[in-house]
Amino acid sequence: MVRVPHRITPLRAFVFLCVAALPASAQDYVGSTECTDCHEAAAQAWEGSHHALAWTQPGPDTVIADFDGTTFSHDGMTARFRRDGTRYMVSVTEKDGSIRETPVHSVVGIAPLQQYLLETEPGRLQSFDVTWDAVRGAWYHLYPDQDLPPDDGLHWTGPYKNWNARCAECHATGFEKNYDPATRGYASTQAEIGVGCEACHGPGSAHLEWAVTRDAPEPAIAPTNYGFTARFETAEATIQQCAGCHARRTAFGAGNPLPGTPFADAYGLALLRPGLYHADGQILDEVYVYGSFLQSKMYAQGVGCSNCHDAHSATLKADGNAVCTQCHSPAGNPDFPSLRGAVYEDPSHHFHEPGSDGAACASCHMIERTYMGIDGRRDHSFRVPRPDLSAQTGAPDACTDCHADKDPDWAAAEIAGRFPDSAHRGPHFGTVLAAGRADPVGTRGPLSALALDRAQPGIARATALWLLEQGGDAATADAVADLLSDPDPLVRAAAAGAQRAAPDQTRVLRLLDLLEDPHRQVRITAAQQLLNAPIARLPADQQAAMNAAMGEWRASVTARLDFPETHLQLGGMALTLRNPDAARGAFREVVTLDPQNVDAWVMLVRIAAATEGRSATSAVLGEALQINPDAPALNQMLQELLP
Structure with missing residues (x-):
């Protein structure tokens, strides 16, 4: 690990190419086929699952789309799909007249849609925007409302559609990205495409060694974990393993972390921020389950993914309401003794015709939102509908999702009449977060109270702290200082950010201990908050902790140098360190990768002016204006700087 003195760290040293030691070496993996002889039932359940088919080679058994000379046109672009012997070919005539014909490199998914990856240069895989609707049996465009010429960063050839950077780690086993920022090229590798056995359990070579020697007087591998790195002895361990892919998060490494790595050591979870979630925590953008589930009472009571989902087939353990009534029934479930036994699958509870959509538990308690055009995803916060809060939070409600001709006031009155003694109409963290989004300064008190309320979900408390980071003051920093030792690493990390408003010396003293926190997310956040702190000298042990945390942060940044967003962050850091040359280089890399990034152009103009x-x-x-002629910010600068 590279270590540099904190106070003299130039940005160039900060992004020195050190490698995060998160992925396992490829030789430790043996492949899913090695598992089938001994684990036949699990293997049969896995074969054909969405995990097994998450990424496959093209062939008659995997490609379900029509490649028999079909075409699809959209916004001046035409794609033609044909067979060339055993190859599946895609010919694209772009709106600028350019033509590219490429064989399908590989296949993604099976239902409700299937995507195709094209190799635009050696090692670089791009996800094509024209996709096969497995339900209707037709081609469609993922982004029909967007104008995406070939030079746009969001075009299918651009950085935001790059498979190596954006998607592969959750569709492969033992994936390592291997991006070279000097050439902007990839030499990615994986032990196995698709989510195989070892993607969850960990590399299997030690397990095979144990299996061979298990009957020996002294087995080579202790049988407690059978040679695997991941353990599923608790619901929390299982949840964290699933969450690595089923979460909106920032990865700290450039490939798959070793299975069994705690989530907060491998990722930074996205909070309930605008654009991702509604203020009350309901899903808005595609956030992949984990952040929603953390809000639920089910999570708080110890329910885990495998209580509802079969891990190997990736299907529900029961059909329809039965997956809910295995616990939510008069018989209850002995694994959750605090659960009230009651009749829920009855019109006296749901007030709808039995068997109708309205009588489905998920319709009211797991709203569905559609992503990628046709892919419905359900909100896993398992919430009680609160139309009475819609006016305060601006969030939708399950009732008017279906009763589109009605409004939230009608829905609130209906619920109040049908459940007059409900305990679910009290205060909700969503009203505080909604007010905090609108005015983080004026809501410091309620936000602090929410952050300090350990009865609330950790992700909601951490979001309150993030809002305080935007609008807090020294008194607020004092009020939430105890949260730096909160049991939840998500809260501890957010509490570090909320200390930004504390006096410099106080902030440093409060954050130093977090440099040795058990979880990488907290250590990295502490390092970020200490980047520009006035530290002249530290005791040797604290300096070592500082260097180590800075090294982890450098490694996490290095892992994302193919993201335009990373260089935007680096440019901001360079300005913080008063290094305009490094800032100019970082913002120039942003617009090289994404010419439509107006924020980076604005910064380049300001640096040039200064x-x-x-x-x-x-x-x-x-x-900048030649590429983005209609950008208001750039045209305003033209009037201000060059009248």
């Missing part, structure tokens, strides 16, 4: 004079400013602004 350091290079009118001629250079005019040149940069002209370059």
Whole structure:
């Protein structure tokens, strides 16, 4: 690990190419086929599952789309799909007239849609936007409302559709990205495409060694974990393993972490932020389950993924309401003794015709939102509908999802009349977060109270702390300082950010201990908050902790150098360190990867204006406007800087 003195860390040293030691070495993996002889039932359940088919080679058994000379046109682009012997070919005529024909490299998924990956240069895989609807049996475009010419960062050839960077780690086993920032190329590897046995259990070579020697007087591997790195002895361990892919998060490494790695050591979870979640925590963008489930009472009571889902087939353990009534019934479930036994699958509870959509538990308690055009995903916060809060939170409700001709006031009155003694109409963290989004300064008190309320979900408390980071003051930082030792690492990390408003010396003293926190997410956040702290000298042990945490942060940044967002962050850090040359280089990399990133262009113009004079400013602004002629921010700068 690279170590540099904290106070003199130039940005160049910060992004020195150190490697995060998160992925397991490929030789430790043996492949799913090695598991089938001994684990026949599990293997049969897994074969054909969405996990097994998450990424496959093209062939008659995997490709379900029509490649018999079909075409699809959209917004001036035409794609043609044909067979060339055993190859599946895609010919694309772009709206600028350019033509590219490429064989399908590999196949993603099976239902409700199937995508196809094209190799645009050696090692670089791109996810094509024209996709096969497995239900209707037709081609469709994932983004029909967007104008995406070939030079757009969101075009299918751009960085946001790159498979190596954005998707592969959750569709492969033992994946390592291997991005070279000097060439902007990839040499990615994986032990197995698709989510195989070892993607969850860990590399299997030690397990095979144990299996061979298990009857010996002294087995080579202790039988407590059978040679695997992941353990599923608790619901929490299982949840964290699933969450690595079923979460909206930022990865700290450049490939699959070793299965069994705690979530907060491998990822930073996205909080309940605008654009991702509604203020009350309901899903908005595609957030992949984990952040929703953390809000639920089911999670708080110890329910885990495998209580409802079969891990090997990736299907529900029962059909329809039966998956819910295995616990929510008069008989209850002895594994959850605190659960009230009651009749739920009855019109006296749901007030709908038995067997109808309205009588389905999921319709009211797991709202569905559609992503990728046709893929319905359910909200796993398992919430009681609260139309009475819609006016305060701006969030939707399950009732008017179906009764679209009605409004939330009608729904709230109906629920109040049918459940007059309900305990579910009290305060909700969503009203505090909604107010905090609108005015984080004016809501410091309620946000602090929410953050300190350990009866609330950790992700909601952490979100309150994130809002306090935007609008807190020294008194607020004092009020939430105890949360730096909260049991939840998500809260501890957010509490570190909320200390930004504390006086410099106080902030440093409070955050130093977090540099040795058990979880990487907290250590990295502490390092971020101490980047510009006025530290002249530290005792040797604390300096070592500082260097180590900074090294982990450097490694996490290095792992994402193919993301335009990373260089936008690096540019901001360079400005914090008063290094305009490094900032200029970082923002220039952003617009190289994503020419439509107006924020980066604005910063390049400002740096030119501050350091290079009118001629250079005019040149940069002209370059930016040639690509983004209608950008309001750039046109405003033209009036202000070059009148």
